[in-house]
Amino acid sequence: MPTITLSSSQPFSLDQTLGCGQVFRWDHAENGWWTGVVGNHIIRIRQDGSRIAYEGAPEKFIRHYFSFDHDLESILDSIDHDPFIHAAIDQCRGLRLIRQPKWECLVSYICSTNSNIPTIRRRIATIAGQYGREIRLNNITGYSFPEPFDLACSPDGLDGCKLGYRCDYVYKTAGIITDRKKWEKSITAMPYEAARKELMTLPGVGPKAADCILLFAFEKHESFPVDVWIRRIMQQNYLKSMNTTAPLTHREYETIRGFAREHFGEYCGYAQEYLFGARTG
DNA sequence: ATCCAGGAAAACG
DNA sequence: CGTTTTCATGGA
Numbered sequence: 001m002p003t004i005t006l007s008s009s010q011p012f013s014l015d016q017t018l019g020c021g022q023v024f025r026w027d028h029a030e031n032g033w034w035t036g037v038v039g040n041h042i043i044r045i046r047q048d049g050s051r052i053a054y055e056g057a058p059e060k061f062i063r064h065y066f067s068f069d070h071d072l073e074s075i076l077d078s079i080d081h082d083p084f085i086h087a088a089i090d091q092c093r094g095l096r097l098i099r100q101p102k103w104e105c106l107v108s109y110i111c112s113t114n115s116n117i118p119t120i121r122r123r124i125a126t127i128a129g130q131y132g133r134e135i136r137l138n139n140i141t142g143y144s145f146p147e148p149f150d151l152a153c154s155p156d157g158l159d160g161c162k163l164g165y166r167c168d169y170v171y172k173t174a175g176i177i178t179d180r181k182k183w184e185k186s187i188t189a190m191p192y193e194a195a196r197k198e199l200m201t202l203p204g205v206g207p208k209a210a211d212c213i214l215l216f217a218f219e220k221h222e223s224f225p226v227d228v229w230i231r232r233i234m235q236q237n238y239l240k241s242m243n244t245t246a247p248l249t250h251r252e253y254e255t256i257r258g259f260a261r262e263h264f265g266e267y268c269g270y271a272q273e274y275l276f277g278a279r280t281g
Numbered sequence: 282a283t284c285c286a287g288g289a290a291a292a293c294g
Numbered sequence: 295c296g297t298t299t300t301c302a303t304g305g306a
Contacts, residue, residue: 021287113288119304120287164302169289206289227287248288249297276287286305293298 004052004059004068011072013094014047020095020277022216024108024121025128025145037128038065039101040144042137056137067096079264079271084237088278095277097215097270102184103177104145105217110169110204112212126161127151127170148177169204176202192220207253221269224260226253229279230272238263 006012018026018034026036033046043056054062063069076089100108104124111123124145131150132143151158151174158167177183187195192214199210211225226234226248234256235242242252264271 109287110289112286114286114301115288115303116286116305122304162303164304165289165300166302204289208288212287225287228285229287247298251296284306286303289301291298291300294296 001053001055002059004054004062006050006052006068008050009073010068011076011094012047012052012066012068012096013092014045014052016092016095016277017066017098020092020273021117022273023098023100024117024124025104035140035142037135037142037144040135042135042140042142044137044140065099067098070096072096075267075270079267079274081263081265085264085271085274088274092274092277095274097219097221097273099219100217101145102187102213102217103148105213106173106177106199106202106205107145107151107170109209109212109216110173110202111163111166113166113204113206113209123161123163123166127158130161131158148174152178166204172203173205187214188218192222195220196223207250211257215269215272221267222261223269224257224264224272225269226256227276230276231256233275233279234260 014034018036019028025038026034029035031046033044035042035044038057041057041061043054043062045052045054045062052062076093080086080089107127108120108124112120128143128145131146131154135142135144151170157171161167163170187198190198195214195218196210199205199213200207205213208225208227211223214220215223215225228248231248232244235244239256239259242255260268260271
């Protein structure tokens with residue numbers, strides 16, 4: 001079993017990183033082992049202090065996926081601007097923003113709207129099981145995430161995946177992306193705001209989903225997704241004069257993400273994920 | 282049962 | 295333009 005030894009100056013927590021809710025395809029097994037599908041790999045991975053044991057993918061792939069190249073110590077210093085975020089950093093230290101497969105991340109966050117995390121996980125697993133390709137690692141079986149074409153050309157239009165009203169969004173977006181071979185490079189090359197507008201032209205992708213996709217798959221670390229949890233946290237601790245009961249309007253979304261970008265700086269997406277990871281309730 | 286969840290789009294005024 | 299309603303599913 002290959003291992004990676006982490007430098008003591010670069011904090012990493014496998015549990016925080018995979019358990020914080022940014023990704024939906026990892027399962028916590030026995031003895032600290034995690035199992036997940038990433039691209040065409042089934043990966044098994046476990047952390048013991050600074051030692052990472054893994055199988056199922058090359059070391060380079062693991063290092064890239066978990067963003068071991070991020071200077072996390074410096075990033076956390078750069079967002080540590082008040083006691084509240086400081087406590088969240090203490091609680092979730094070692095959480096890293098991972099580099100998710102882009103198409104899967106796009107579909108995942110279309111499926112995430114107005115749903116809780118266990119429900120989202122089941123939807124993604126069902127889509128993969130139904131339309132993905134079977135892959136194996138020793139005695140473990142998993143399913144790769146289907147390509148845009150596979151979903152766009154599914155005879156049943158993703159019926160039976162229990163996506164509710166999101167089913168049509170995924171199906172239509174799959175059709176659009178199938179015809180746009182260079183969409184990943186195109187979005188990657190755009191600055192954050194332009195990429196955001198472009199993603200929001202896709203059916204089922206609004207401000208929040210676009211921000212999640214940009215943060216979790218396109219390395220746009222200035223993105224600050226505002227969901228019901230983050231909204232509550234920001235209003236209770238930073239923007240106390242805002243109305244907390246009415247539905248979130250576009251203008252309030254803009255106020256919150258604008259404040260966060262200003263307050264936490266260019267890595268406010270990291271701040272967002274630490275606040276989300278430390279949420280209670 | 283009732284309310285809520287990593288919301289978005291259509292309808293409305 | 296900004297606000298309200300509707301949408302389908304499952305957790306708690």
